[in-house]
Structure formats: C-alpha cells, structure tokens
Amino acid sequence: MLHPQVEVSLAIRRRPSADVLAADPYAQLLFARAAMEESNEAECGPAIPLPVVVDVDADGVPCRLYATGVDAPVFVYVHGGGWCYGSIETFDRLCRRIADRSGCAVLSVGYRLAPEHVFPAALDDVETALAWIRKEGAGLGVDPSRLAIGGDSAGGQLATVAARRQRDAATPLDYQVLIYPAIDPMTASESYDEVGGHGLDRESMRLAWESFVPDPALRFSPDVAPLAVADLTGMPPTLLITAEYDVLRDEGADYADALLAAGVPVVHVRYAGVNHGFARKLVLFDAARAAADHIAASLRAALTF
Template sequence: MAVHPQVHASLAIRRRPPAEALAADPYERLQHARRAMEESNEAECGPAIPLPVVVDVDADGVPCRLYATRTGAPVLVYVHGGGWCYGSVETFDRLCRRIADRSGCAVLSVGYRLAPEHVFPAALDDVETVLGWVRKEGAGLGVDPYRLAIGGDSAGGQLATVAARRQRDAATPLDYQVLIYPAIDPMTASESYDEVGGYGLDRASMKLAWETYVPSPADRFGPDVAPLAVEDLAGMPPTLIITAEYDVLRDEGADYADALVTAGVPVVHVRYAGVNHGFARKLALFDAARAAADQIAVSLRAALTF
C-alpha cells in the first residue's frame, strides 16, 4: 500500500530542531526532541477521554498513572516508547485512556527513568518494580492483581517483553502482552532498515537510541536487552504484536512474532498498512491509531476473561 496521506500530515506537526541545535552536542539535541514531543502532544493525540479514575501514584518510587473505569478490573501495565530517552506518562496519556475506556481494564502507565541520565538496566528495573508493586498493592488500589498483562510500544515494547520473560523465569508469569512495533534487534540488521526511510525513524536514530540506553556493547547481546537472544521462548504470555508497514522496526517485530509462534506461544501479529512508526499514540491524526487502540482493548478483554 502507498504511504497514507496522514503520515505526511503527521510529520509536519512536530517542531524540528533549528540548525544551531543540530550542530550542538547530542544531549542538547535530545533535550530538543523531548520538548518537541511534549509540545506536540495535544495536536498529535487530541482531547482526553474523561474516566472515573485518573490518578498519579507512586509505585515503590516509580511514578505511574492509573486509569480505571471500575473496581476489580484486570490490569495492563503500559510502558511507553521514545527510544528509552524521551516520552512520558503524559505523552501516552490519550492512548492509555482510550485502552482503559474501551477494554474495561485498568491501565497503569509507567514513568520509568530515561537514558542517558539513567542507562540500562534502570528502565527495566523500574518496570519490574512496578509489576511487583501491583501484585502487592493492587487489591488496595481497587484492581485485580491476579489478572495482569504488560504492554508497550517501540522501546517500551522491548522493556515490556524483557520484563515478561523475566517474570516467566521467576515463576510469576504474566497473562498477556501487547507489543506495538517493538524494538527487538540492537544490531539494527533487518531488511526494513534499508527498505523504509524518511518517515520519522531510520537506522542511525535507532543505533543512537540503543547505544544511549546500553552504552556497553557487550551488554547488547544479552537476553535482557535483545529478546531474540533468549534460548527458549516457550511459556511466554499470549501476545498481540502490532507492526507498521512504513517502519524500520517492521521486520524485527515480525521476526519476534515468528520466534514466539515457533516456541508454541499463541500470537496474533497485525501489520497496519500505509502507516509509519509512532502512529499508534497519535489518535488525533491517524484513523489507524484509533483502530489499533480498539484492537488492543478487544484483545485484552478476551485474554483477561471478564
């Protein structure tokens, strides 16, 4: 399918760095990217759906935001994207609201520590802290900690599935995982990096993101960074994987779906045609974003058994 016109419209929304910022040091460029994402949030994501419960909470030191429509609901722990370097609970607020509204599940959005200020494994540690906190405090929050899923997009998808595998290994398996164009390959070796370009993400940007999050090259080969380095994926939770046609991460997401299927894990992999990386949170710009959020909601309802 040709690139959807909504892709071109979306690329014009976010403020691009001026020439002097491009010439500045990498940290200054990162700060600009962080500000630009926050500033464009309303235009990209639209108005907030009102919910009965939207509250910021402290999960054993990790800031989170809880969204809920009823008591006793299953929980999706959501880990936002942004190359492990930017993004926030606020920039994914609208997506989390829609998933909570459509699914009936509670959504707990994780404000994990960002690189380069906090490198690997800080973000992963924060996600695991939140999972432990939900299991311990969920009943007091009015949610059901015994029906627990995890999800995330891009870098958040990587963190989510690594955390899910670690939970499996600790004999505290999760019930479901949702991975939206997950970052899977630190080597950025898939063919889609060469086939897809000019739509907001490229190989150079992903290499920089991986290197910023995991400065030590040796660490990038381990299973806590590279999900496909895991010898046995059997016992991973049933999985929904969403990829985008015009996304450099497209093929590695598909490869991970194939690896999970080979290991006997129930997987639904859906590729959204005509759209690019990052589309899923941009509910005000993409018809496909609203469809993806609703697909996630339906899958959660089915998986967590109301």
C-alpha cells in the first residue's frame, strides 16, 4: 500500500506546466533543477550541527566534507538527480545524518551535470574525488585507508561504476551503498509498468539517460550500464536499498542478484510503501530516517576494523 507520506511529499515540489513539458527537454531539466533546490528545506528539514562541515576543492571538483572526529573512515557520497540536477546542498541533510550516526567522515561530491557535461564528465569527477581523498585525507584528519562509496539513483550508478573501476585498478573500495540505483539504460524492467508515476516514470528516466549519454552506442558499455560488466567478482560488499513504488525497483533488485551470483556479500532491503527519492526527505518520511540510520550502522560495521 502506498504510504500517505508519498502524497504529501509529491505536493511540496513545484511541477512543470504544460508549456514547459511541451518545450525542449533542456527546459524541463532546468525546471527540475530549480524545483529541487527550492524545495530542499521543506523536504529535508533542519541541518544537524556537526563539528566539521567544510567545502573543499578536490583537485577541481567541489566537495563538502562532514566529520565528527579524527581518523574516521571515509564514505564518499554521490548524489542523485538523473545526472542532470541535484547538488551537494540538496543532499546535505542526508550526509549530515549519516556522518552523525556512523562516525564516518562523509565526502559529498559536486560532480558536473548533464546535459552541459555529458558522460564521462561526472564519472571523471567522482574518480578525481576518490583519488584526492586517498592523497589528502590524512592531512584532513580522516583515514582514507578505510574507504567506502555510495549514492542514490544516478549517483548509485556513478558510485558502483567507480567501485568497479577501482577494483580493476587494484585499489578496491571496502564497501558500497546503493540507494535505488539507476542500472538499466533500456528502462525495460517490469516495475516501470507496474508502478510508473509517483514522481518518476519511464519518460523522465529515458530523458535522463539520453541527456547523460547522448551517444546510444555508449549506453551499454560497462562504464554506463553496470550489468554489462562480464564479471562482478571482487566488487565491494554492498548494501542495496530499493523502494516498493519506484520504477527503478526491479533493476536494483536484478543488480543485487547479479552481485550475489558473483559471490559479493549483499544486503538488499526494500522499503515498503515509499517511492523514488524518499531517502533524502528526512522531514517527510519516517522511512528516510530509518534508511539513513541503517546506512550509518552498516558503514560503522563495515569500516570499523
């Protein structure tokens, strides 16, 4: 059953008019960016104060570092938003809560957005941030030898592709957290037809994929489509979260199954009654606070060694 909090959440954000929808796709993306930023306070609530919240330049990539103590393990967070919107600020409250509850430092990555910057710009920025925190982390008072990555939606896709590339470079990460990750450029799973709507549908996901990777020939390469990887063996242990009323639900579950089949330890949790995007909306969803605390607990368990 769809939770009543979903309807409340959908009423908060400004929706595009028919004129905007009839305009070119770029106008729709700009509208979505502005609407997400405008609704941030109403969706995410007040900021938890932390001892360290500092904006940093990670070799040209804007990031924000959150920490509650010294020598903490590091969780690199890659925000969602269809590769086209979202920001460090719109995920600030979630990152604060994870840092506060986990004891990990959180590095939130402000990667370049499509369609102005298409693939592989965002992935390059995530990898630059990873290299930077490995190099500079000790000087910042954190412990980059214990390093995890995570993200939601489009950020989940970027996070797991970066994790696979780190594996291939023999610099594996210790853990990954994937929150309703975007996995399938074909948008072919049954959940698109079963639960389409509730804030996300096939048309909007196709626009996102096409904006991120305009060249169709690249959309099924391993650096775009995680399930195109021939061998997932050696990927980091994974917490994968899906939502019952989310069109990305089934592809996330398929990816969890593929990781398990490759021998990767996976915990897949489906949150009932909620829709895509719930996890950052801490003031609106009971499930968001539960998910953030679950992520924090899993990071604490995985990185405390």
